[in-house]
Amino acid sequence: MAKRPAFSKLCKAIEAGHFVFTGELEPKKILDLGEIFHSAEEMKKTGKIVAANVTDGPQGDAYMSSLAPSYLIQDKVGIEAVWQVTVRDRNRVALFGDVVAGAVLGLKNILTLTGDHTALGDHKKGRPVYDIDSTQFCEMLSIMIDEGTDYEGNELLGGKIEMNFGCVANPNSNPREPEILKVGRKVEQGVDFIQTQTAFDIDQAKDFLKDLEQFNVPVLLGVFPLKSHGIAWYFDNYIPGVSVPKDLLKALKKAEKDNKGNKQGKYAALDKINIEFFEPFIKEIRKTTKAAGIHCMAVEYERLFDPLLKDYPKYVEKVT
């Protein structure tokens, strides 16, 4: 298959050889997008975060759909969205409809996901859909973008969909082999980029990136700066397959305890721990692997961007 053109800023930046950063925004059970806009603005200001992922009901919870905030951060803030779309809640008919709607709204990136099962979320009695799986969704998107039809080959009139799409991969996966083979199936279906689940173990991450090299698709390794000990603890205990290093957990707990009642001191201590962990982590990934960039899932932790990315050049405005 001929390589799809880079339609999105994200893919253009990767193509131009920049080491890219993407951020993450999580619309929750809210009507007010103030915090989302604020985070998006902070990301844009860095000049180093080319696009922001907008999550689609993570952990199976009923949150605001990712479509509206994806459009609004592009329209109001001017940062590109990586629109996350799961196959958990929509059948192939609804997925087609949403993707066309997203295209009309000017969205340029889709991240395809299976989606955490409804049994994990806050509507446990609900019926999950999973009409097509995320690999089939990749095939469907390839057909829509490259051939200009729906999944059944019926022509889509009035223009072309100009979008790039990616898939996810999990460096924490155990066993590893079926995960890699699955990513291979998705690559076969034409993904433009891969964003990974968060990694804390540098050796495991490097090993995983090595395994993905065979696919020749740009990979953004996921990192998750830990805003508080509570978040770290939750992540460690409730996010499938992710374990936060025990030392890091301890350090965060100590930082919070030592600075009880001193908000500024606590922030400074937590930030220091995160910088000390993630700065060399990212440098090592950049230096020793073929990763195209980092997907930084610092949700509502925008104050970390400047110190964490201080050694990287501004490149976003050069990408047109």
Added chain:
Amino acid sequence: MIITQLKDIDEIYEMVKDYDRILIAGCDGCVQPPRSLNEAKVLGQLLELKARTQGKDLTWKAITVLRQCDDRIAATTVGPHVEKYNAIISLACGLGVVMLNKVLPKILTFPAQNSHFGGVQNNGENYFIEYCEECGDCVIGETGGVCPRAGCAKHLSNGPCGGMVDGMCEVGGYTIPCAWVNIWKRLKEFDRLDLFKKYRGPRDYRTSTSPGYIPIYKEYTNEKEVEEAKD
């Protein structure tokens, strides 16, 4: 086997509380755990106690049926008892309950059970397990004999998903094995990872839409060939 679970006694009583003479029909067919004469008798006793606590009298009779889903067996076994009773409770799976309602249209049959799936019981395991969801489009020839539909909470055709941790599934709190890891293990054992790597396209759900109607007898005749030969 059809795997079932008995409904809560209060739920059963709520359905039949307006009737004072109840026939309770066990089933000796494939329903598991067994729901035969003894289970029907115990249910009758429990309902009688429950009725007494509500100040009501309940007369009941327990019988058992070879297979409630067979229309002739159901009609001939249960039919003769019906005149003396004003409701039936069936201890069969849903098939039996529907069948009794159909072959005995003048009396209402109520379900005592929730029917879950067609499953199996492995020696030494404390579970009935769903091995097949009767989807009408069998793919296990490509997946090492492990069903990715009945076995996967997300019914994936191209798994595993990110909810797999250490070979276990996110649904059920990581206590149930991931079907796709089992498929991978099985195919690897037989050096058939080519089948694992294969992309599987979208499923045709027309094979499993409800209500299912499949002709039992098909016809074949050579009439057409004979006619053509004449021409």
